[in-house]
Amino acid sequence: MTDTPVMQATDLQRHYEVSGGFLRKPRVLKAVAGVDFQVTPGKTLAVVGESGCGKSTLARMVAMIEEPTEGTLTLNGKPVHPADWADLRQSVQIVFQDPYGSLNPRQRIGAILMEPLVINGGLTRPERETKAREMLKLVGLRPEHFDRYPHMFSGGQRQRIAIARALMLDPKVLVLDEPVSALDLSIQSAILNLLLGLQERLQLAYLFISHDLSVVRHVADEVIVMYLGRAVEKGPKDALFAAPQHPYTVALLSATPQADPTGVKKRIKLKGELPSPLAVPDGCAFAPRCWKVQDRCRRERPLLGDAPHAAACFFPENQG
Amino acid sequence: MDDALSAEAEIVPDRPGALREFWFYFRENRGAVIGLWIFAVFALLAVFGPWIAPHSATQQFRADALVPPVWQDGGSWKYILGTDPLGRDMLSRLIVGARFSFFVGIVVVVVAATGGILVGLVAGFAPKWLDSIIMRIMDIILAFPSLLLALVLVAILGPSLTNAMIAIAIVLQPHYVRLTRASVLSERQKDYVTSARVAGAGYFRLMFITVLPNCLAPIIVQGALSFSTAILDAAALGFLGMGAQPPTPEWGTMLAEAREFILRAWWVVTFPGLAILVTVLAINLMGDGLRDALDPKLKRS
Numbered sequence: 001m002t003d004t005p006v007m008q009a010t011d012l013q014r015h016y017e018v019s020g021g022f023l024r025k026p027r028v029l030k031a032v033a034g035v036d037f038q039v040t041p042g043k044t045l046a047v048v049g050e051s052g053c054g055k056s057t058l059a060r061m062v063a064m065i066e067e068p069t070e071g072t073l074t075l076n077g078k079p080v081h082p083a084d085w086a087d088l089r090q091s092v093q094i095v096f097q098d099p100y101g102s103l104n105p106r107q108r109i110g111a112i113l114m115e116p117l118v119i120n121g122g123l124t125r126p127e128r129e130t131k132a133r134e135m136l137k138l139v140g141l142r143p144e145h146f147d148r149y150p151h152m153f154s155g156g157q158r159q160r161i162a163i164a165r166a167l168m169l170d171p172k173v174l175v176l177d178e179p180v181s182a183l184d185l186s187i188q189s190a191i192l193n194l195l196l197g198l199q200e201r202l203q204l205a206y207l208f209i210s211h212d213l214s215v216v217r218h219v220a221d222e223v224i225v226m227y228l229g230r231a232v233e234k235g236p237k238d239a240l241f242a243a244p245q246h247p248y249t250v251a252l253l254s255a256t257p258q259a260d261p262t263g264v265k266k267r268i269k270l271k272g273e274l275p276s277p278l279a280v281p282d283g284c285a286f287a288p289r290c291w292k293v294q295d296r297c298r299r300e301r302p303l304l305g306d307a308p309h310a311a312a313c314f315f316p317e318n319q320g
Numbered sequence: 321m322d323d324a325l326s327a328e329a330e331i332v333p334d335r336p337g338a339l340r341e342f343w344f345y346f347r348e349n350r351g352a353v354i355g356l357w358i359f360a361v362f363a364l365l366a367v368f369g370p371w372i373a374p375h376s377a378t379q380q381f382r383a384d385a386l387v388p389p390v391w392q393d394g395g396s397w398k399y400i401l402g403t404d405p406l407g408r409d410m411l412s413r414l415i416v417g418a419r420f421s422f423f424v425g426i427v428v429v430v431v432a433a434t435g436g437i438l439v440g441l442v443a444g445f446a447p448k449w450l451d452s453i454i455m456r457i458m459d460i461i462l463a464f465p466s467l468l469l470a471l472v473l474v475a476i477l478g479p480s481l482t483n484a485m486i487a488i489a490i491v492l493q494p495h496y497v498r499l500t501r502a503s504v505l506s507e508r509q510k511d512y513v514t515s516a517r518v519a520g521a522g523y524f525r526l527m528f529i530t531v532l533p534n535c536l537a538p539i540i541v542q543g544a545l546s547f548s549t550a551i552l553d554a555a556a557l558g559f560l561g562m563g564a565q566p567p568t569p570e571w572g573t574m575l576a577e578a579r580e581f582i583l584r585a586w587w588v589v590t591f592p593g594l595a596i597l598v599t600v601l602a603i604n605l606m607g608d609g610l611r612d613a614l615d616p617k618l619k620r621s
Contacts (some may be wrong), residue, residue: 051379063518064518065514065517065518086520089518089519089520091519092518093518093519094514094518095517096511096514096515097511098511101510101511101512102510102512102514102515104512104516104530104534105512105534106533115516115519115521116519119519119520119521119522119525120519120520124402162515165515165519166515168519169519233363293502
């Protein structure tokens with residue numbers, strides 16, 4: 001297997017114009033304000049962060065649902081332009097959070113699975129059906145489910161169907177936008193294990209969006225922590241979980257429940273609210289809530305270095 | 321893979337077929353069932369009218385003008401509901417007239433719904449400026465009293481049943497446009513539409529295959545309800561002399577023709593009026609039941 005990234009993003013940004021009201025100038029909301037990453041076949045890149053930090057917008061840009069305002073996205077070394085979306089779509093597919101909204105209630109499972117093939121052509125009807133049935137088996141559903149409607153399935157099964165549909169076009173990259181957060185805990189692990197098994201078998205590159213650190217710890221190879229549209233820390237999973245550098249990551253990790261009753265738990269409580277994404281502080285975005293804040297943090301924006309494990313902070317924790 | 325999870329499906333009981341489930345909820349509403357039966361009789365009359373009717377609808381029995389109904393003095397079993405001023409049998413005319421009303425209802429609903437759904441889909445998917453233009457035009461049409469607008473349109477096109485149907489269809493269309501657009505806008509937000517887009521579906525496919533089937537329930541109900549509106553409007557236009565022209569036995573036209581005899585022969589106006597009333601009421605009741613049966617929010621699990 002190769003380590004060449006299948007997808008690479010440089011300074012990816014997405015801005016929205018928010019009208020301030022009648023006769024007022026629209027303001028710009030930077031949902032994603034510059035994120036760099038790359039995903040490699042067979043590896044999982046996890047993006048974590050709290051609500052509103054731009055994770056889902058990032059996922060939608062990667063899945064070519066929304067056009068990046070700035071920055072470039074390359075797929076297999078070729079830059080992605082909206083004009084080529086139609087051709088490149090097959091390589092990037094997405095699984096959504098809510099399994100109840102992501103399947104068309106009026107279509108049978110077979111039709112849902114075969115639809116991507118019908119749209120993109122190239123196969124005869126029997127071939128499509130064979131492929132759809134194989135995929136059904138691959139995600140752990142039974143052949144008789146082929147002719148049923150989505151409302152006959154539980155959430156976990158629906159998510160399996162959504163995954164199967166995403167895989168029908170043999171994508172290189174699978175964007176998973178909180179794929180398990182709507183599911184029961186017991187079903188979560190089954191779906192995660194299914195995803196890991198599929199990744200190994202099909203050498204898929206995953207972009208895994210989540211707010212759940214225990215899930216991320218289970219599936220990720222690389223992790224990016226986002227705060228207010230920017231990556232504040234990135235690194236290999238083990239390094240990041242063992243020695244988080246950015247104070248925000250430290251706080252985030254301290255909030256994860258632990259299954260060890262004897263373990264010492266130091267819960268860091270963040271003060272203050274998440275600043276409005278319309279008025280991000282000039283310096284470090286985290287400065288107003290940081291317990292180590294100094295004058296420099298409020299004036300200058302710290303940058304994320306190029307090191308494998310780097311944090312956008314002037315005074316990182318766990319250095320050395 | 322893990323059989324334990326696949327076994328979940330066994331717990332979910334097989335739901336009854338869509339049609340049976342629909343009937344189950346429809347049956348709850350007694351008025352709707354009565355409406356359905358009346359509608360069925362109405363449809364039967366519309367199809368087989370000329371064969372059921374005892375006399376020809378246009379044959380004039382000159383000797384028997386203004387014969388009262390059978391239960392009144394002077395009535396005869398030959399003309400059960402009496403005759404009109406020209407000696408035509410009322411019952412036959414009413415039975416044959418059902419055909420015209422039914423025809424008006426079907427044509428108007430089909431034309432208005434097809435046009436309305438198409439325009440509504442376009443408005444729902446179009447960029448904001450086009451959407452605004454379409455919806456403002458629809459608002460303008462809605463701002464006119466509907467019968468007045470239909471009257472103006474018929475006056476321009478010339479009075480005939482066909483033109484009346486066209487006019488009524490145009491007047492009813494904005495309701496479909498609004499309904500379709502509203503459903504499209506809410507369905508469009510859902511993830512299954514996005515995932516169809518990610519799979520590469522074009523606008524045409526998104527509109528007609530992905531989104532439209534999920535928007536149909538309210539449109540079907542609106543169709544049933546505007547069926548009665550169309551009949552009523554056609555009758556009103558006929559009454560004003562702008563719809564079907566004599567000697568067509570259309571109910572509204574019959575009313576208009578008999579207006580001057582209203583005091584002398586009550587049956588010439590009462591029976592066509594009753595026919596309109598009963599039909600419209602039956603269809604409205606049926607439409608109500610349809611709405612309840614198709615609305616997922618009112619369903620018990």
